[in-house]
Amino acid sequence: MLDAMKKEIFLRKDELQNKSIQSLYFGGGTPSVLSADEIKSLIDEVLKYFSFNNDIEITLEANPDDLSSAFLKELSSSSVNRLSIGTQSFFDEDLKLMNRAHNASEAESSIKRAQDFGFENLSIDLIYGSPTSNLEIWKENLNKTIALEIPHISSYALTVEPKTALENWIAKGKVSNPKEEEQNREFYYMIDFLKDHGFDHYEVSNFAKPGFYSRHNSAYWKYQEYLGIGPSAHSYNGTDIRSWNIANNQQYIKKLYSNILAKETEILSQQDQFNEMIMIGLRTIWGVDLESLNQKFSNSILDHFNKEIKNKLEEEILKIENNHLKIPEKHWFMADGIASDLFQV
Numbered sequence: 001m002l003d004a005m006k007k008e009i010f011l012r013k014d015e016l017q018n019k020s021i022q023s024l025y026f027g028g029g030t031p032s033v034l035s036a037d038e039i040k041s042l043i044d045e046v047l048k049y050f051s052f053n054n055d056i057e058i059t060l061e062a063n064p065d066d067l068s069s070a071f072l073k074e075l076s077s078s079s080v081n082r083l084s085i086g087t088q089s090f091f092d093e094d095l096k097l098m099n100r101a102h103n104a105s106e107a108e109s110s111i112k113r114a115q116d117f118g119f120e121n122l123s124i125d126l127i128y129g130s131p132t133s134n135l136e137i138w139k140e141n142l143n144k145t146i147a148l149e150i151p152h153i154s155s156y157a158l159t160v161e162p163k164t165a166l167e168n169w170i171a172k173g174k175v176s177n178p179k180e181e182e183q184n185r186e187f188y189y190m191i192d193f194l195k196d197h198g199f200d201h202y203e204v205s206n207f208a209k210p211g212f213y214s215r216h217n218s219a220y221w222k223y224q225e226y227l228g229i230g231p232s233a234h235s236y237n238g239t240d241i242r243s244w245n246i247a248n249n250q251q252y253i254k255k256l257y258s259n260i261l262a263k264e265t266e267i268l269s270q271q272d273q274f275n276e277m278i279m280i281g282l283r284t285i286w287g288v289d290l291e292s293l294n295q296k297f298s299n300s301i302l303d304h305f306n307k308e309i310k311n312k313l314e315e316e317i318l319k320i321e322n323n324h325l326k327i328p329e330k331h332w333f334m335a336d337g338i339a340s341d342l343f344q345v
Contacts, residue, residue: 002038004253006045008229011261013049016227022053023216027061036074043079057082057215064102064110072117083114087124090144093132099165111148123152129183130158131176138186146197151212156205157183187333204283204332221284240268274301275343282339287326301344308342
């Protein structure tokens with residue numbers, strides 16, 4: 001697989017307009033199953049064709065049970081300078097419900113180990129609104145996060161995916177369905193709590209101390225180009241072309257050894273581009289740049305949008321600041337629904 005990914009990097013080296021990279025992200029799936037030497041090898045391969053900004057952010061996604069002392073020691077000698085740890089919760093009941101391999105003790109100890117090996121730029125994932133949790137348990141999760149001095153948090157409401165163990169347990173009455181009103185309450189408690197502890201709420205599901213915003217994810221949210229390498233990885237040219245690699249590992253490797261890119265491509269219509277700009281922009285503190293929107297899209301696309309925002313501005317569901325359209329934070333829990341009302345269909 002490693003050789004195939006190096007081959008893909010070579011074949012796609014001319015796709016990015018900007019050869020100076022500000023972020024490199026090892027994520028999706030479980031990249032921490034790679035050895036530290038394999039991660040270093042991939043970084044070196046990227047450097048053959050691209051240059052790195054002096055302050056480049058290089059992130060590795062990892063599960064707590066992957067972060068052994070031996071692995072972290074080796075990783076600390078690489079140029080990886082940020083870890084995104086799939087903690088989910090510091091309570092065993094939650095972790096069992098989510099079918100996680102680690103327990104609460106491992107969740108905490110993996111963070112402390114990473115810090116001991118010099119990784120201070122850490123992000124953790126936390127899930128709220130679980131049927132095994134409540135507001136008091138959620139408060140303890142957040143208190144633990146603060147005590148561990150973690151500078152970035154990505155937090156999501158528990159959702160029930162089809163054909164999962166959780167869906168089956170709910171159907172059989174073993175656990176209750178997540179309650180939207182409880183998730184709403186925990187979401188807004190989190191906002192106030194983290195703000196009181198110096199965090200910026202810069203995207204609906206993301207909080208960071210100043211200077212610790214995810215540079216990689218921020219690039220997605222600002223419609224910048226990115227190149228994804230490996231099975232199932234997605235890429236975007238910053239305007240109208242999106243592509244994704246096939247998920248099948250064997251087919252991915254076979255095609256690359258025949259000098260064929262194992263990807264599919266979609267040309268985004270004006271409607272697609274508009275809807276995506278609205279959806280992503282309204283989830284962030286930056287909002288949607290109205291000047292860019294008016295320059296990029298025709299009146300036929302903008303007519304419905306302009307009518308809808310007029311109503312929502314009057315209802316104070318939307319606001320305009322410095323010619324950027326935003327959702328007031330008190331309505332962020334419903335951001336996706338508000339954005340969909342503005343879509344061109």
